[in-house]
Amino acid sequence: MLLQAVLLLLLQCLASTLGQYELCKSLVSTDEGSVWEYYACQPKSASMKDYMRIKVDPPGITCGNPPERFCTLENPYLCSDECDASNPDLAHPPQLMQDRERNGLITYWQTVTWRRHPEPLLANISMSWNKSLELTDDILITFEYGRPTIMVLDKSMDHGRSWQPYQFYADDCLDAFNMPPKQVRDLSPANITRVICTEQYSRWVGSKNDKNVKFEVRARFAVFAGPRLQNMDSLYTRMESMKGLRDFFTFTNLRLRLLRPALGGTYVQRDNLLKYFYAISNIEVPARCKCNLHASQCLLQDGNLQCQCEHNTTGQDCQRCKKGFKAKSWKAGSYLPTPNGTPNTCTIAGSSSGSNCECYGHSNRCSYIDYLNIITCVSCKHNTRGQNCQHCRLGYFRNASAELDDESVCIECNCNQMGSVHDRCNGTGFCQCKDGATGAKCDDCLPGYYWKQGCYPNICDEEMLLCQNGGTCNQNQKCICPPEFKGVLCQHSRCEAGKDCNAASSPHLSMATLLLCTLLAHLLAMLTPH
Numbered sequence: 001m002l003l004q005a006v007l008l009l010l011l012q013c014l015a016s017t018l019g020q021y022e023l024c025k026s027l028v029s030t031d032e033g034s035v036w037e038y039y040a041c042q043p044k045s046a047s048m049k050d051y052m053r054i055k056v057d058p059p060g061i062t063c064g065n066p067p068e069r070f071c072t073l074e075n076p077y078l079c080s081d082e083c084d085a086s087n088p089d090l091a092h093p094p095q096l097m098q099d100r101e102r103n104g105l106i107t108y109w110q111t112v113t114w115r116r117h118p119e120p121l122l123a124n125i126s127m128s129w130n131k132s133l134e135l136t137d138d139i140l141i142t143f144e145y146g147r148p149t150i151m152v153l154d155k156s157m158d159h160g161r162s163w164q165p166y167q168f169y170a171d172d173c174l175d176a177f178n179m180p181p182k183q184v185r186d187l188s189p190a191n192i193t194r195v196i197c198t199e200q201y202s203r204w205v206g207s208k209n210d211k212n213v214k215f216e217v218r219a220r221f222a223v224f225a226g227p228r229l230q231n232m233d234s235l236y237t238r239m240e241s242m243k244g245l246r247d248f249f250t251f252t253n254l255r256l257r258l259l260r261p262a263l264g265g266t267y268v269q270r271d272n273l274l275k276y277f278y279a280i281s282n283i284e285v286p287a288r289c290k291c292n293l294h295a296s297q298c299l300l301q302d303g304n305l306q307c308q309c310e311h312n313t314t315g316q317d318c319q320r321c322k323k324g325f326k327a328k329s330w331k332a333g334s335y336l337p338t339p340n341g342t343p344n345t346c347t348i349a350g351s352s353s354g355s356n357c358e359c360y361g362h363s364n365r366c367s368y369i370d371y372l373n374i375i376t377c378v379s380c381k382h383n384t385r386g387q388n389c390q391h392c393r394l395g396y397f398r399n400a401s402a403e404l405d406d407e408s409v410c411i412e413c414n415c416n417q418m419g420s421v422h423d424r425c426n427g428t429g430f431c432q433c434k435d436g437a438t439g440a441k442c443d444d445c446l447p448g449y450y451w452k453q454g455c456y457p458n459i460c461d462e463e464m465l466l467c468q469n470g471g472t473c474n475q476n477q478k479c480i481c482p483p484e485f486k487g488v489l490c491q492h493s494r495c496e497a498g499k500d501c502n503a504a505s506s507p508h509l510s511m512a513t514l515l516l517c518t519l520l521a522h523l524l525a526m527l528t529p530h
Contacts, residue, residue: 022043045288067082070113132289182196292318396410
């Protein structure tokens with residue numbers, strides 16, 4: 001008992017020293033003895049530049065291959081600096097954007113100079129983590145030799161498959177992006193997730209100390225939590241109640257699109273293009289692993305960040321219930337009620353449904369059907385059906401790579417309405433096609449058919465249904481025949497059998513010729529002397 005009391009005291013002391021939502025559970029004393037009490041929890045913020053993978057494109061945009069000289073905006077005609085990828089002391093590779101600059105030596109990535117002006121000098125810097133993250137402070141990009149006059153910060157929430165702008169930067173927002181300039185301090189609680197264009201970090205001021213470009217996170221937090229972020233309860237309450245707020249700070253990838261370098265003035269000086277380039281010495285991304293409030297630690301495992309999931313959850317982001325703990329659907333933890341939140345723990349199958357019916361996490365209600373003497377799941381979700389939500393709804397098929405308790409276990413058939421008999425498919429996702437249609441979704445045609453809101457037999461083609469007598473096939477739908485032939489394949493002569501083809505084909509021309517000949521003969525008779 002003494003050991004248990006000491007352990008309980010130690011845990012309570014630890015809980016009091018940790019910040020909000022940094023503890024997933026605590027041992028508490030009850031009349032029945034010591035039990036675990038569970039809380040919503042999240043990992044501490046960290047510098048994510050230590051874990052990011054950087055890619056720069058287009059190929060060849062990094063300077064040094066071949067070696068080249070460059071100038072600086074402060075001394076535009078003193079062009080004694082050199083970039084040489086083959087010399088470690090003169091190279092400026094991409095990894096120098098995320099190194100720890102020890103001994104006070106500034107290292108930086110650098111692009112080629114703007115030799116090809118007026119062709120734009122464009123560079124993309126993609127940062128990936130293979131993990132969902134949540135911003136906790138300002139993103140800070142440090143530029144050497146001048147900040148870009150035009151750039152965009154993008155984010156992806158699906159590992160780079162799709163992108164959306166996070167913020168636009170320009171010395172003239174209206175000219176560059178057709179957007180009025182704004183600052184974060186201009187935003188209100190109602191539009192705090194608006195994507196803005198700012199001129200705050202792009203104008204040339206001639207000072208070498210103005211290196212930083214920010215994506216302001218703290219200022220957005222301060223709209224709810226106050227200038228010094230003292231009222232975090234208010235922020236966390238808004239995170240739960242305001243649609244899209246948590247997603248706004250969530251990302252898997254970031255991308256910088258550098259569209260025009262620092263100019264050092266109003267116009268590009270074409271007589272000295274060696275002073276225009278991009279150079280970045282540091283990128284800071286303060287964030288935490290997104291663990292859906294089900295983990296307080298996030299560790300590097302096999303080269304990837306992994307939430308150390310609690311509350312019977314699993315997955316890289318603790319995004320699903322463990323096998324055997326799916327009596328009800330998975331839910332993210334909640335910040336409310338503050339300060340400990342709600343863990344939304346996954347429970348053992350059958351423990352909360354009032355019966356032993358297994359619904360694989362697709363339903364949390366069961367019903368007894370008296371006349372069949374069975375217990376069945378009610379209102380199956382995630383496009384499932386059946387007594388245990390073990391089958392897929394009509395129009396869906398089983399995802400072979402997913403467990404039966406996965407939310408994505410059923411995939412939509414997506415049969416083409418024009419080419420398929422109905423919207424149902426077999427167990428491998430193949431739809432039942434109409435005559436002439438083919439493909440998994442019945443959206444293609446068999447040879448000998450053409451597509452026109454469905455598959456129709458070819459009238460003609462280049463193999464079996466050849467246009468005859470010099471006819472040409474037009475889009476497999478029509479033979480274009482010479483004037484003297486007709487028919488679907490130009491197989492019939494316009495002349496009737498047994499008749500003079502020329503006379504039959506041009507009777508009016510023959511009559512006219514006959515009349516002309518008669519007139520000429522009459523005229524000739526009048527003119528001839530008797």
